[in-house]
Amino acid sequence: MQKVGILGGGQLGRMLLQAAANYPVETHVLENDDNCPAAHLCRHFIKGDIRDFDTVYNFGKNLNAITIEIENVNVEALEKLEQEGVQVFPKPSVLRTIKNKVLQKQYYHEHGIPTAEFTILQSNQEIFDWAHLLPGVQKLATGGYDGKGVQIIEDLSSSHFGFDEHSVLEKKIKIKKEVALMIAVGQDGKTALYPPVEMLFNKDLNLLDFQICPADIGKEVWWKAEAISLSVVRNFNSPGLFAVELFVDENNEVFVNETAPRVHNSGHHTIEAHYSSQFDMLWRIILGYPLGNTKYILPSAIINLIGSDNHSGEPYYNGLEEVLSIDNAFLHLYGKQQTKPGRKMGHVTVLSSERADLIYKANKIKQALTVITKE
Amino acid sequence: MQKVGILGGGQLGRMLLQAAANYPVETHVLENDDNCPAAHLCRHFIKGDIRDFDTVYNFGKNLNAITIEIENVNVEALEKLEQEGVQVFPKPSVLRTIKNKVLQKQYYHEHGIPTAEFTILQSNQEIFDWAHLLPGVQKLATGGYDGKGVQIIEDLSSSHFGFDEHSVLEKKIKIKKEVALMIAVGQDGKTALYPPVEMLFNKDLNLLDFQICPADIGKEVWWKAEAISLSVVRNFNSPGLFAVELFVDENNEVFVNETAPRVHNSGHHTIEAHYSSQFDMLWRIILGYPLGNTKYILPSAIINLIGSDNHSGEPYYNGLEEVLSIDNAFLHLYGKQQTKPGRKMGHVTVLSSERADLIYKANKIKQALTVITKE
Numbered sequence: 001m002q003k004v005g006i007l008g009g010g011q012l013g014r015m016l017l018q019a020a021a022n023y024p025v026e027t028h029v030l031e032n033d034d035n036c037p038a039a040h041l042c043r044h045f046i047k048g049d050i051r052d053f054d055t056v057y058n059f060g061k062n063l064n065a066i067t068i069e070i071e072n073v074n075v076e077a078l079e080k081l082e083q084e085g086v087q088v089f090p091k092p093s094v095l096r097t098i099k100n101k102v103l104q105k106q107y108y109h110e111h112g113i114p115t116a117e118f119t120i121l122q123s124n125q126e127i128f129d130w131a132h133l134l135p136g137v138q139k140l141a142t143g144g145y146d147g148k149g150v151q152i153i154e155d156l157s158s159s160h161f162g163f164d165e166h167s168v169l170e171k172k173i174k175i176k177k178e179v180a181l182m183i184a185v186g187q188d189g190k191t192a193l194y195p196p197v198e199m200l201f202n203k204d205l206n207l208l209d210f211q212i213c214p215a216d217i218g219k220e221v222w223w224k225a226e227a228i229s230l231s232v233v234r235n236f237n238s239p240g241l242f243a244v245e246l247f248v249d250e251n252n253e254v255f256v257n258e259t260a261p262r263v264h265n266s267g268h269h270t271i272e273a274h275y276s277s278q279f280d281m282l283w284r285i286i287l288g289y290p291l292g293n294t295k296y297i298l299p300s301a302i303i304n305l306i307g308s309d310n311h312s313g314e315p316y317y318n319g320l321e322e323v324l325s326i327d328n329a330f331l332h333l334y335g336k337q338q339t340k341p342g343r344k345m346g347h348v349t350v351l352s353s354e355r356a357d358l359i360y361k362a363n364k365i366k367q368a369l370t371v372i373t374k375e
Numbered sequence: 376m377q378k379v380g381i382l383g384g385g386q387l388g389r390m391l392l393q394a395a396a397n398y399p400v401e402t403h404v405l406e407n408d409d410n411c412p413a414a415h416l417c418r419h420f421i422k423g424d425i426r427d428f429d430t431v432y433n434f435g436k437n438l439n440a441i442t443i444e445i446e447n448v449n450v451e452a453l454e455k456l457e458q459e460g461v462q463v464f465p466k467p468s469v470l471r472t473i474k475n476k477v478l479q480k481q482y483y484h485e486h487g488i489p490t491a492e493f494t495i496l497q498s499n500q501e502i503f504d505w506a507h508l509l510p511g512v513q514k515l516a517t518g519g520y521d522g523k524g525v526q527i528i529e530d531l532s533s534s535h536f537g538f539d540e541h542s543v544l545e546k547k548i549k550i551k552k553e554v555a556l557m558i559a560v561g562q563d564g565k566t567a568l569y570p571p572v573e574m575l576f577n578k579d580l581n582l583l584d585f586q587i588c589p590a591d592i593g594k595e596v597w598w599k600a601e602a603i604s605l606s607v608v609r610n611f612n613s614p615g616l617f618a619v620e621l622f623v624d625e626n627n628e629v630f631v632n633e634t635a636p637r638v639h640n641s642g643h644h645t646i647e648a649h650y651s652s653q654f655d656m657l658w659r660i661i662l663g664y665p666l667g668n669t670k671y672i673l674p675s676a677i678i679n680l681i682g683s684d685n686h687s688g689e690p691y692y693n694g695l696e697e698v699l700s701i702d703n704a705f706l707h708l709y710g711k712q713q714t715k716p717g718r719k720m721g722h723v724t725v726l727s728s729e730r731a732d733l734i735y736k737a738n739k740i741k742q743a744l745t746v747i748t749k750e
C-alpha cells in the first residue's frame with residue numbers, strides 16, 4: 001500500500017482524507033496543531049512545522065509520495081525528497097514559481113499567457129514611474145496570504161500606501177466576471193478540465209458571496225478560459241491538481257489572476273455535484289489511476305461559512321437547523337476548535353438544475369447560517 | 376460538541392466516520408481489532424469486545440449517544456446506559472427483538488405485518504409436525520450471521536439436515552423480486568423513506584450480483600413496501616435508521632424477510648446517488664437535526680466486491696484501472712488488511728439515468744474487478 005503524506009492539516013487536508021478512505025492508501029499528515037481539522041482522519045499524524053527543512057524532510061523520506069494543501073511549505077526539503085525518489089505533487093519547481101508573486105507573474109509573461117499588464121517594484125517610490133498602471137494592484141512577492149499582502153493603489157496621490165518592498169504592480173482590470181477553473185494533470189500528462197465556476201461578490205463588502213457552477217459565460221469566453229488554463233498547467237510540466245483564477249473584462253478578454261497548484265476552495269462543490277470530486281481526482285493522480293470524470297451531475301453553488309466579526313472562541317453554528325432542512329443542501333463543517341472573524345469554518349453546497357433556484361437557495365443559506373460564539 | 380460512540384469498526388463504521396467529518400461531533404469507536412476499517416478515522420479508538428458488558432458500559436458511560444454498525448453487541452450494557460441517560464440508536468429494546476430471529480418473527484406476527492408463514496422449533500424432529508411449511512427456510516434464533524445459521528429444508532427426507540436447536544421454520548416464498556427499503560426515524564418520530572432498491576441475483580451461484588435503485592416494481596407493490604416498512608419501524612418506537620428486507624411473490628404480495636436497525640449494505644448507493652446518504656441521515660438523527668432528503672439525484676446500482684475463492688491474505692484489487700476509467704462509477708474500498716473468500720472488501724456505485732446502462736455497467740464492473748492475493 002502506498003504511503004502518501006500531506007503537508008498541512010486544514011480543511012483541504014480533511015476533505016482529502018475523507019476521499020482517501022475509498023482508496024488503498026496509507027495517509028500521513030504533518031501540521032503544527034494537533035487539533036487541526038485533519039488530525040484525526042489520517043493513519044499517522046506528525047506534529048511539526050511544514051516550513052522547516054528538517055521536519056519536512058524527515059516526514060517525507062519514508063513516503064512514496066507527498067502533496068500539499070497550502071503553498072507555504074519548505075520547498076528545499078521537497079526538492080531533496082524529489083531527488084531521492086519521493087514523488088511530489090505538484091513538483092517543487094511549480095511551488096517555487098507559484099509561491100513568489102513576482103516569479104508567478106513572470107511565468108505567465110514568458111509563456112505568452114494573458115495576464116494584467118504589470119511591472120516589478122523594489123519600493124513604493126517606483127510607483128511614480130508606472131503611473132499608466134494606475135489604478136493598480138500591488139502584491140508582495142512573498143508572504144501574502146488570504147487577502148493580506150495585497151494593496152489597491154488608486155492613483156499617484158496614494159502611492160505612499162503601497163508596500164515599500166519587492167512586489168508586483170499590475171493594472172487593475174475592469175472585471176465583468178471572476179471565474180475559476182480546476183484542471184487535473186495525470187502522471188502520464190493527460191489533462192481533464194472541470195467546468196469553469198463563477199464567483200458572485202457582494203460589491204459593498206468586497207466579500208465572495210457565493211460561487212456557481214457552471215459559470216454563466218458565453219462559449220467564446222469558456223473556450224478562452226480553457227485554453228489559458230491548459231497553457232498554464234502544460235508549461236509547469238507537473239502532475240497535480242490546479243485551480244486557475246481568471247478575470248473576464250468588459251471586452252470578454254480573459255486574464256489569469258493567480259494559480260493554486262492544489263485542491264482549492266473553488267472546487268468544493270465537486271464533492272457532491274461532480275462524478276469525480278477534486279479530492280477524488282488528486283488521489284487518482286497520486287496513485288497513478290486514470291483521471292476521473294469532471295462532468296457535473298447537477299449545477300451547484302457553494303456558500304462559504306466565515307467566522308462573524310466580533311466573535312472569537314468556541315464556534316456556535318447559528319441557523320444549522322434551517323440549512324439542514326433545505327432539501328438539496330449539503331453541509332460541511334471543518335471541525336475548527338476556534339472561530340475568528342473572517343476564518344473559513346465550513347461551507348454549504350447546494351444542487352439544482354435551475355440557476356435561479358441555486359441563487360435563491362444560496363442567498364437563503366447565506367442569511368440563515370452564521371458562525372458566532374456562545375456567551 | 377456531542378460525543379458519540381459507534382459499536383463496531385467495520386466498513387459501515389468507516390463510512391459513518393467519513394460522513395461524520397461534516398458535522399460537529401466527537402467520534403468514538405469500540406472494536407477488538409485496532410487495524411479495522413474504522414480505526415483511523417475516528418477521534419478516539421478503544422480496543423475492546425463489543426459483546427462484553429463491562430467493556431461496552433465503560434465505553435459508553437461518558438458519551439452523549441451511542442450507535443451500532445452490527446447487531447451482535449452487548450444489549451444489557453446498552454440498556455443500563457440508556458437508563459443512565461445515554462441516548463442509544465436504535466433503542467436496546469429494538470436490538471433485543473431483532474437479534475433473535477424467533478422474537479423478530481413474533482414481532483411481525485403480533486403487529487399484523489405480512490411475513491412468511493412460520494413456526495418455532497426446538498429440535499429438527501419437530502419439522503415432521505410442520506410438513507405444510509416445506510419447502511422451508513430454517514433460521515437459528517441466535518448466532519446466525521452473513522448467511523450462516525440459515526438452512527433450506529426442501530422436504531421431510533432432508534429434515535435431518537435441519538438445525539437441532541431453537542429456531543424458526545418458515546415457508547419458502549416463491550420470490551419474484553427481492554427488495555429493500557431504508558427508512559429513517561427522527562428523535563421527534565418523523566419518518567423519511569428512501570426509494571426501494573431491488574436485488575438482482577445470480578441464480579446459479581445464489582449470490583447477490585448487484586442492486587438497483589429504484590426497484591423496478593409497480594406502484595401497488597411500491598406502496599405496499601412503504602406501508603409495511605413504516606409499520607415495522609413505527610411499532611419499534613425508536614429513532615434510528617432501519618433497512619427492511621422484503622420479498623415480493625408471484626402474486627405481488629409483499630412480505631418482510633428481516634429488518635436491520637442500522638446503516639446497511641443495501642444503502643451504500645445513497646452516498647453518491649441521493650441528497651442525504653444513509654450515513655448522513657444517521658448523524659442527523661443522532662444529533663437531533665431535521666431528517667435529510669431521501670430522493671435520488673440519479674438512479675444507481677451497487678456492485679459488491681467480495682473476496683475471491685481460494686484467496687486469503689493481503690488483498691490485491693485486480694481490474695481497478697478498468698473500473699476507475701468508467702465515467703460514472705465510484706469506488707469504495709474498505710481498507711481491510713486481509714481478504715478471505717466471501718469477505719466484503721468494498722463496493723462500486725454506478726449512476727445513470729438509464730436502467731439498461733446501469734445493468735450494462737454493473738455487469739462490466741462485476742467482470743472487471745476481483746479481489747485476490749498476489750503471489
